[in-house]
Amino acid sequence: MIKQGMRTALMALALAGGMMASAPAHAEGTLTVSSPQDPGSWDPVDTFLVNWASVATNIYDGLTYRGPDTKLVPGLATSWEVLDDGLRIRFALREGVTFHNGEPFNADAVKFTFDRLMGEEGKKGPQRSNYAAIDHVEVIDDYTVDMHLTQPDPVLLTKLAGYGAMIVPPKYIAENGEDYFNAHPVGTGPFKFVSYEPKVGIKLEAYDGFWGDQAKISNLEYRFISEPSTAVAELQAGRVDLVIPPTIPIGMIPTIEEDPNIQVVTTASPTVYALRFNTANGITKDERVRKAMIYGVDRKAIIDAVLGGQASEIVSFQGELSFGYDPSLEPLPYDPNKAKELLAEAGVAPGANVQINIRGNDSTFNEVAQAVASYLQIIGLNATIKPYETNVLLNDIIPQGKTGEMFQQSWGGWTLDFDNTAYFMYHTGEKWNPYDSDPKMDELLESQRAITDQVKREEILREIANYAADRALEMPLYNLNAIFGLSNRVKNFIPVPDSRLRLNEVSVD
Incomplete structure (x- = not known):
């Protein structure tokens, strides 16, 4: 919250030096x-x-x-x-x-x-x-x-x-x-x-x-290395000093830890991963189908098997560092029978095709997507994975509404406030929301931006998270460490x- 009382502390910090320069080295x-x-x-x-x-x-x-x-x-x-x-x-x-x-x-x-x-x-x-x-x-x-x-x-x-x-x-x-x-x-x-x-x-x-x-x-030099194995090999060879997220696959952490000249450093992060749904076209236009797909995937098992303790399960598209996080929000449980019931109720024939679009250079998420596809196969959906070069996926495929039924979305949530995620993901006309237009959601998103009472604001942000979960706008997956x-x-x-x-x-x- 922006408070008048904040002024004194901030001004004192500035007077005390804040970020002022020390003697040049x-x-x-x-x-x-x-x-x-x-x-x-x-x-x-x-x-x-x-x-x-x-x-x-x-x-x-x-x-x-x-x-x-x-x-x-x-x-x-x-x-x-x-x-x-x-x-x-x-x-x-x-x-x-x-x-x-x-x-x-x-x-x-x-x-x-x-x-x-x-x-x-x-x-x-x-x-x-x-x-x-x-x-x-x-x-x-x-x-x-x-x-x-x-x-x-x-x-x-x-x-x-x-x-x-x-x-x-x-x-x-x-x-x-x-x-x-x-x-x-x-x-x-x-x-x-x-x-x-x-x-x-x-x-x-x-x-x-x-x-x-x-x-x-x-000198500070950045090399753009999209292939994770190449980045790690360059780190091992001493040609790179620092590899930044989200490059390093979980599976390569032991390789780095075994090398006496390099190390893995991790910290809690606001970055979350989900498979978002195309709510405008195909079978995922039906909310029952979206919920069936969530019921049909054991997300916790995927996290345990693929992510090696470097991630935690999420229920909405935010982690615990986010203002607006609701610890009382419960995930849809893994229930393949319930998933099959909902698919039958929605009239989806066994063997129906769904496409999952992902970033081609994200090997960890590729493993996650493969596991998701396997679970969807069990409930009668034929899931295929289509990788794209990252810039193509982010600048063309998603914003232009050219995805399949599901698409990878990772979000840094750098303000540590759910508004910065939810507004871009759910508000009508935003770049990351090419399919959905929901007047109720728009009203909720707009109303919380004008409120300085943080208790009230948090209530609305939690309502937004619950509403998005109720409509099954995405399959929430995990909050990954940096x-x-x-x-x-x-x-x-x-x-x-x-x-x-x-x-x-x-x-x-």
Whole structure:
């Protein structure tokens, strides 16, 4: 909840130093990171991808910052004050900050960033609706801005710490154009852009003018390695120092643990996995069929057999870290007889075909999907698995409504608030909801966004979770730990739950 009482603590933190710079240290060495996906654009308004954030958190800053401990602290804003019953937030901005191109950071840059996000450029990407409460930003002076809202947004301060809210340089974009900016990012973060080769990798170097703690490494390089076995082999060979989620298959953890030069580091994560249903076409248009498929799959057995203790069962599309999680919500039990009854009631003939679309490079989920298909075979459904290259599945197949009856959806839930998941998954017209339109669901989703009373808001979020489960909009599967592969030459690495890694504190031997 956004509270007036928050101000004092935040301002005290800012005055005490917050994230202010320590004395610059000499940066040396190169850290090489394996990332499973090239986001295709480095513009904050163009993306939703965790693999974008794992890189871009080192290039950009937001007005706020949330680190590995999940606590919100000052970023490019040193303090903020919530005014007018939550309809206006005044930010005091950090002075003396420059973008990587030498352009000064100031109130004009903040206004430009949000005008752009809420304008035509932002409209082209997936981030705009996440910041829909923002009406406009008003410049008060060079280092003070007022953010005017159409309604209170209790999660906005967290949203300002990532993705579409990252502050961008107005003059640089005006001079070079949007397409150039997509491939040549400039921010105020601890590392600056050097080069980018699509599908291959991106190279960064320490930015000596960074306002915070100077990087302890001179170069930060990301290689896009989609094949998990290749990423692990490169880690073993010493050509990669860090492999980030969701690359490492559960089955390869023992291989890493047996190597004395590398290790597995895990932490609790908000990332959840489900098989979502096509509710508009085919046999899964019928709610009875969707519930039959859930009854027909022993999800706990799959978790125990495939995931080796690195995941927990979920009932709704969120884990325990999520605000809105309902511990009293019970899953549909494994009951193949009940599944067969519902299929017969819905008039589904034995041997009916269903297609499951998955990410081709996710070997762990491929095993999960194979197990799901086997269970569906038992209740009389002929399930086939169709893998896609990740970017094709996420940018074409799902948003365009071209999936089969079921499709893989994983979601980071990086705000640790169910709104950030549920609104994108269930609201009419959203990119990740190509099939369903439910006025009751839309009303619930919209109503909780305007409520600052967190008790009331939590009640509505739990109602949303229960309603989605009652309609069987997806087959909830599991909440997976964040699993990192790490070379022993890397020092001071702290795993983060949401993969938004800021690596200026890391050093290498």
